[in-house]
Amino acid sequence: MSDNYSELNTVGLKYKAVKGAGINVITHFINFLFHAAGVIILARLLTPKDFGLVAMVTAFSLLPMNYGINGLTEYIMQKKTIGTQEINSILWLHLFVAITLSVCFIIFGFFLVNFYTEPALSGIAAAMAICIILSAVSTTPRALLRRDMKFTSIAIGDLSAGILSIVFAIAAAIGGMSYWAIVVRQLSGYFVQVIVAWMLCPWRPSRPRGIKQAVPGLKYALKVYAIFSIGYLTHNIDKVVLGRFHGSTVLGTYDRAYYLSSLPAGQLLAPLNSVGLATLSRLRDDKERFSVYYTKAVSMVSFLGVIASVVLMLSAKDLVPLLLGPGWTETGLILMAFSPGIAAVLVSGTTPWLHLSLGRPGRWLRWNLFSMSITVTAFIIAAPYGALAMAITYSAIRYLLMLPGFWYAGRPIGLSIATLLRCIWPYFIAGLSASLIWLYLPIFWPTFNDILTSLSPLSRVIITVCIAPLLYLPMVIILQRSFVSIRESISLLKLFLSR
Secondary structure (H helix, E strand, O other): OOOEEEEOOOOOHHHHHHHHHHHHHHHHHHHHHHHHHHHHHHHHHOOHHHHHHHHHHHHHHHHHHOEEOEEHHHHHHHOOEEEHHHHHHHHHHHHHHHHHHHHHHHHHHHHHHHHHOOOOHHHHHHHHHHHHHHHHHHHHHHHHHHHOOOHHHHHHHHHHHHHHHHHHHHHHHHOOOOOHHHHHHHHHHHHHHHHHHHHHOOOOOOOOOOOHHHHHHHHHHHHHHHHHHHHHHHHHHHHHHHHHHHHHHHHHHHHHHHHHHHHHHHHHHHHHHHHHHHHHHOOOOOHHHHHHHHHHHHHHHHHHHHHHHHHHHHHHHHHHHHHHOHHHHHHHHHHHHHOHHHHHHHHHOOHHHHHHHOOOHHHHHHHHHHHHHHHHHHHHHHHHHOHHHHHHHHHHHHHHHHHHHHHHHHHHHOOOHHHHHHHHHHHHHHHHHHHHHHHHHHHHOHHHHHHHHHOOHHHHHHHHHHHHHHHHHHHHHHHHOOOHHHHHHHHHHHHHHOO
8 A cells, every 4th residue: 555645636626615515514404403403302301500511511621622623634634745654643643642631631520520519510521531532533534534525425424423413312311311411412423423434434544653753743733723722712711701600500591592603603614614624725826716715715604604693683582482492581682692793703714714724823823812812801801791791792702803813814825804805895784784674674664563573483583584685685786786696606506516
């Protein structure tokens, strides 16, 4: 067997990128439907306190769990040439680190018990430590599948893990396992991913032969993981301080609102991340094509992200009680506060593609240090005022950092902020206009308000989901003075459907 695994190439790149993105989005959406159904059922079988207890642990456990997933994955994907022995060394080194981290996290569980005064947390932490090892076992084969742009294989694994984990969790909840049902979902999902990844990946490891060849990958991974860690702590400090100030019940209501607000990013941005990185990594020596591909991607993400933000904000008060039950009314208000930030989160989520595809993880690290200082300070100030104040602060911070983040990420390749603004501003103005029209319409047209009030929550949600896009799309067309966004969407859909 040759030591060369594979080389990056640009043959049929647009077709592969669009096809991969389409497959990923579709399978993530199917996964979302099953996951959403599972969340609805679990919310009716469990209590906010159950979700709060697990959130107290996962606020920390996902950090060691993602070592290697964030770092080694990108290294394997973006390196122009990589040998099988280097891959083998990376796998074994990653597994050793994961076992060490899992032992440390079990010990850390006893600190969580004292910090939150919740005895159940030590057992949850011990169970989550197993996920750290399972995550490491699946990282290398999944990275190789992404490198080869075999996104269908990745999608199969994610879909299988998502569906089966929900089934196991519901069975555990029906069996009276309370918060352990949520833990079962985590464990079973990672376990299925391990099985599917190794079934679909053709590469097989050999016995360990030292770590020298893994050193370049380790250095790259440590930079990326440091970036991820900073970002992770930044995005989870809200849950830590909120749980500390207000307890597991308030944290549970906040956590479910945060989860619902993160669904658009999970269903749209998450499946595009690997495609975006794999595509742009092949174009980094062609500045013009690189800029064209990236700006088109940002434009499409903005187009879809803003409408998701608008629809979720306008329907939140009815949607949450409808999905989770009458005991979750406060979560609906918190979701409304989170929703405006969804579009900013989606658009800002494309900037890592620039840093990593250009081989500049150091710049991404410096940016994350800067954004962390602002975000953590804002969350600490907002925490004593409760979950609603925390959600409002979250959305405000996302917009505050969005444009500076673009400017900094695009500098190495000469991608100006003006170029990006021309791509995205019509969508945000259209989204704001559509929201204001919908919110003020009942005031200027009392009959419309009476009609809405007389309807059931389900009917109001359906009407909102149908009318909000009808308000948004004409605004986009007027502001762009063309149908360019519609045409581009149709063009990408045709390319995806072509054989």
